[in-house]
Amino acid sequence: MTTLLIAEHNSSTLSSATLCALTAAQAIGNDIHVLVVGKNVESVADEAASLSGVAKVLCANADVYEYALAEPMGDLIVYLAANYSHIIAPSNSESKDFMPRVAALLDVGQMSDICAVLSADQFKRPIYAGNAIATVTALDAKKVITVRASSFDKNAQQNDQKCPVETIDFVAESVLSSWQSDDITESERPDLSSASRIVSGGRGVGSGENFALVEALADKLGAAVGASRAAVDAGFVSNDLQVGQTGKIVAPDLYMAFGISGAIQHLAGMKDSKVIVAVNKDEDAPIFQVADYGLVGDLFTIIPEMVGKL
Amino acid sequence: MKILVGVKRVIDYNVKVRVKADQSNVDLTNVKMAMNPFCEIAVEEAVRLKEAGVASEVIVMSVGTTQSQEQLRNALALGADRAIWVEAESDIEPLNVAKAFAAVVEKEQPGLVILGKQSIDSDNNQMGQMLAALTKRPQGTFASKLVIDGDKALVTREIDGGLRTVALTLPAIVTTDLRLNEPRYAKLPDIMKAKRKPLDTLSLADLGVTPKSHYRLDKVEAPSTRSAGIKVASVDELISKLKDEAKVI
Ligand SMILES: Cc1cc2nc3c(=O)[nH]c(=O)nc-3n(C[C@H](O)[C@H](O)[C@H](O)COP(=O)(O)OP(=O)(O)OC[C@H]3O[C@@H](n4cnc5c(N)ncnc54)[C@H](O)[C@@H]3O)c2cc1C
């Protein structure tokens, strides 16, 4: 029995979520092969080959994979699937796009967003915005699984000797959908999904200009910036900063929420953070029920004071 | 062009669900139910395309219990033309739902299928992608903008790094993200009118689908709760707690 782990990367390095998914793959207990797909990704394949616990790396390098479009990704993985009992990937906007295709084409179910591995076929996963945790057994012979990275530690151990890298020549055809353009948010700050500190702002921040306050505090702390849905919907910040049930799931050492009320959908994305700080002018805001340290007050005076004193 | 829209009955998004004492599942007795919010966005988008003259007919479809007809009536009140209810257990798995949709797609040949990106109960985020695979139609998931341009759909997708636009050759499958539109509310006269709109009933067998179980639900537990924290009185106290007690800065 062998597990195929589909790596997440930015064409130059593996993401930390991939290292978390590797931990989940090791808990399943099979041999592990890592699939690296993209354009010009040989260096990523090389990096994967030195990870401890990886028996083989498969590298599919072609123009058609550049933007990880779901159709060619799905076709490639289905082409490789015959040799594997488990196909797993860290949960992200790409894997959420192509993994259910893989499952449907193999006529099996998909287990979305597992947060614990109990055995090779039994897993835990959050449902109802994390207000319940289901224990589920996968009944298909082949298991298609996405992994909630924040629930697993990173396996960053290196092997002295690299495992073999096999080149996959299969080139999927992509005819019905095509990439047009990207509007990617450039930021010098740490990546929200893997940051150890996050400073988030909600509707209470009031405007895009005012978000400069949140950013100033984030920069003082070397933190990533996050946001609630309300802040994204109002156009204060871009969609990729949304934390929550239907945004990014994070679990940093420190999560600071300014002007966020604490709706269940927001809590779903951050309540596994180690230390939570909430600043809100409403002393009854639900966010205080999950905060380790709450401060009732106006964020417009509290943030500048914090920036000054740190 | 016909548009087929998926409408799922789920717990109301404002309700915090509780786990049953015997841990067999969550407790949905007397809990307020509603249309999945992402499906509301899907219905709204389809109705707008009809209002703009791009679509000729909006068909809404739900696979679920008798009560799912409430959500279909709601969608009809929001502007859909007719509804298809496929009778099934409330916890029917996404692949079985996708097979039922694939059978209806085969029959109705919609130019566009619009679904939500995610059910807020099971948090699966699977059905649209599965349907696209089964029907061999291109997919545009997590859409925050949809433009129909001749035989193409231009879909701007919310991705982890920002936004990505893809072009799909119609017919295609699109799943909605939160920023696609702001759904309208149904007006009373439209709710009355919706009662007279056609609602067909089908069984999974009518569609040639034999549901399969791909998972078994063994147990449902409440998540671990956080122990209550404290309120601090000042920024100074907060900073010292973070430094000396929590040791996170
Ligand atoms: C299908 C669906 C999916 C969703 N997914 C997500 C998700 O992934 N992530 C998410 O975040 N939400 C999500 N939501 C939305 C969620 O339900 C809430 O509406 C949202 O989280 C509210 O954002 P907020 O806390 O910023 O705004 P509000 O609830 O309006 O709260 C603003 C807070 O700011 C405080 N405040 C105002 N001014 C100040 C000030 N000067 N100083 C201090 N405090 C101040 C107020 O007291 C208030 O508590 C989703 C909703 C639905 C229906």
Ligand SMILES: Nc1ncnc2c1ncn2[C@@H]1O[C@H](COP(=O)(O)O)[C@@H](O)[C@H]1O
């Ligand atoms: N039983 C169902 N009936 C109708 N539509 C559904 C059903 N299940 C899922 N869908 C559609 O598929 C979307 C994604 O669902 P899921 O894959 O369950 O997260 C939902 O927002 C609906 O539009």
